[in-house]
Amino acid sequence: MLSQIRHHQLFLAHLTPLRGRERKNNGRVRNPGGRIGRPPKPDPAPAGRPPIPGIPLRLFDLPRDYARFDPRDRLNPNAPWMAWARWTIHLLGQARGWKRGICENIEQGLAILLADRVDGEPVLHSEMLPFLRKRVIGVGRTTDVLKRMGLFHDDRRPPFEDWFIGKLDGLAPGIGRDVESWLRILHDGGPRNKARAPATVYGYMSRIRPILLAWSERYDHLREVTRDDVLAMLDQLHGNQRRDALIALRSLLSRARKNGTIFRDPTRGLKVGRYHYGVLQPLLPDDIDRSIQAATAPAARLMVALAGVHAARVADMLALRLDDVDLGNRRIVIAGRARPLDDLTYQLLFDWLRQRAARWPDTANPHLLINHITATTTAPASGQGACLILHRQAATLERLRVDRILEEVLACGADPLHLASVFGLDTTTAIRYADSARQLLTTPAEEQDPAGSGEPKGRNGRNPRVPANPRFEPRLLGWSRRLCTLGFAGTQGRLRSTGPGAALGGAQDSATAGRPARRAAGASELVYGADPHMSRRSLSGRPRYRTKPSLTGAGTRRLGFTAATKISATRENLHRS
Structure with missing residues (x-):
């Protein structure tokens, strides 16, 4: 008989074996919400700040040692100050989505911190920090409750003081x-x-x-x-x-x-000089493919799409709020600019919002992108965690953003005003991208200008809007096409979006790479890479400009007199060459 025994069940003393199915069938009590377990505690009674007759002055300060605190000496739960603390925890918990366990831990910590303390005496940060860390109670949440009650005093020395003394x-x-x-x-x-x-x-x-x-x-x-x-x-x-x-x-x-400590500035007249930037280079297709495959979570996929399609910065992504997304009207507000949603970004946003609601249904964080740390707060996620999405990848989120802008400027013919209008770039940044695009679109053969040639001097009168280097023609308009090819989203075919110069995908052959795209009749959308002198429409449907922008046109009103002067001069030099 013993030879046939292959395993043995171990039972601990004074413990009943778990039989979940029998417990369900025996009529175990369920809560109104369908959850099995102890019923939730009732909401605490509303309470306010107790009256303070006066705070006595201290002759000398003695540090409090909460490590030797006896739990039996904690504050009475029915005390006025504890009732007010319990009501404050309840209000903050509802506003920030704190669960029951978090509220109970904070309540236990405040019951000890407020015990044996004069009414209205503040709690010092240096005193409560070791105690809260030892009991694994959130220091930040407890501090927020004490600040709301007006009983917190930050006695920490600013780190800047220690830094500059050194x-x-x-x-x-x-x-x-x-x-x-x-x-x-x-x-x-x-x-x-x-x-x-x-x-x-x-x-x-x-x-x-x-x-x-x-x-x-x-x-x-x-x-x-x-x-x-x-x-x-x-x-x-x-x-x-x-x-x-x-x-x-x-x-x-x-x-x-x-x-007035010196009589003359010895650095006066010394010029810093202009910083010379290098030529921006587009990413390799293999690097982009590896970054797309590395983004597996819905939040990571959404951030890759926002950087690669809408050229959004990481800080702007993390600052997005739920109010900035309008799925019904297919609009999203990034850095204060309303942009249309294409099919790809729309599907990724829908997937992320569905997972966000399923994982954190009670969160009160108004930001679009949250994680397990910020779900119980109202603060945005950190940029360091966002950069770890594409860690050790050549195509990071910032590189994808730069590649998207560079792809657009290569398609539109090195037009800085087009970049400033579509992506909201500064004039200096737009001119920098345009300079890099002109150098990338110029082949070594075009730099040669024989003296005996009958063609116009310069770059042989070539239209700068037509790409001359065939190495970059397959790269145009390929971002959304590459995302769909790799199965990044369920959308297929040509992805389009409304707005100034906005079509976010689709393949282009070499024969039509340099031709301006035609706008459908009655539609307010244009294809990325369209002729910059065509009539464009803003998000509201009103035309922005129809001809070459001048100092009195709409471009001047949008970008200012100085910016329009720089851009107009750059465009005149571009057409002369």
Whole structure:
């Protein structure tokens, strides 16, 4: 008999074996919502802030040690302050989609934090942080509840203070005072100065700290620094390092000149120069295919489509809200600009919203893209997590966005005004893309201009809107076609969308790659790559411009006098060549 036994069931003492089917059949009580388990707790009674007769002053502060707290000494659940805390947790939980377990943990933590405390006495961050981390209670959510109650005090030292004290170490006292005043103006701002981003402040100081250390060995104040000293330090640097150091030195010394600590700015008249960008290169088809195959989750697929079809930045994707998506009218607002939804993006948006509602049905986060961390908050997802979608891929989200804009400018014939109108780019950025497109569309043979040729000089009078390099013709209008070919979406055929110059896919042969697309009668949509001088219509159906834009046309009203002047000059040079 023992030889026939192959396994044995292990039972623990004083435990009943689980028989789920018998429990269901024995008439186990179900909640009104159909969930099996204990019934939900009733909502707490509404409560407000208890009256405070007065907060007594402290003779000296003693840190509280919550690690030795006895659970039996916690605050009475029926106390006025605990009733108000429970009602505040309930309100925040409904507004942010907190589950019952999260609310119970916060309630247990506040029952200990508010015990043995004078009415109205604030809770210090340094005191509650070790206690909450030890009991695995959310510090951020507890802080939000205490802030809503007005019982939180952040006694942490700002990290900027510790940072700039370390950076001033080793500098002369006179130089250190000017640098400290300059850093505080950059970080905090002033009456006539806007606060800069922390990364800008850290970058400025990191670039010039070696220079300031070298000057501190010879001088006591910045007023002793001459123009020759500045040039000698800049001669040791090259490229972007020299450019960044000169920008930071000009900012520091101009601030010292305004404060009256130096008599003359030694960097006055030194030109930073224009930054020379390289030629933007399109992505290889294999790199795009691998990135598309790497995006498997619905959120990742949607972000790839927004970057590759609508040329949306990562920050703009994460800032999208549910109110910005209108599936009924097939519209989406990206960075404040309403854009039409093509079939591909529409299907991916529908798939993501369906999964979002199924996974987080009670979330109150208004943003379109959320994850398991931000589902219980109202904050957007982090950009670091979005960049991990295409980690170690050549075609990242930013590269896909650049490739989409470059593909459009190659199709429209290096027209910067077309890019500024379709994607809402700055004039300088649009001109940069147009310059890269002209260099990509020019072959080495076209650069030759024999003197005895009877053809017009320059580039032989070629129409710049017609691609001359056959290597780039198959790349035009291929993004949506490639997505459908790989099974990225259930749509097939040519994908179209309304709007200025908007058709998001479809194959084009070499015979029709350079021809302007025709607009159907009565339709307000154009194909990407259409003639930029054709009559275009905005999202509202009104024509934007019909002829070559001038300084008094619609382009001037949209982009401003200076922007239109730059673009008009660029287009005139383009037609002359």
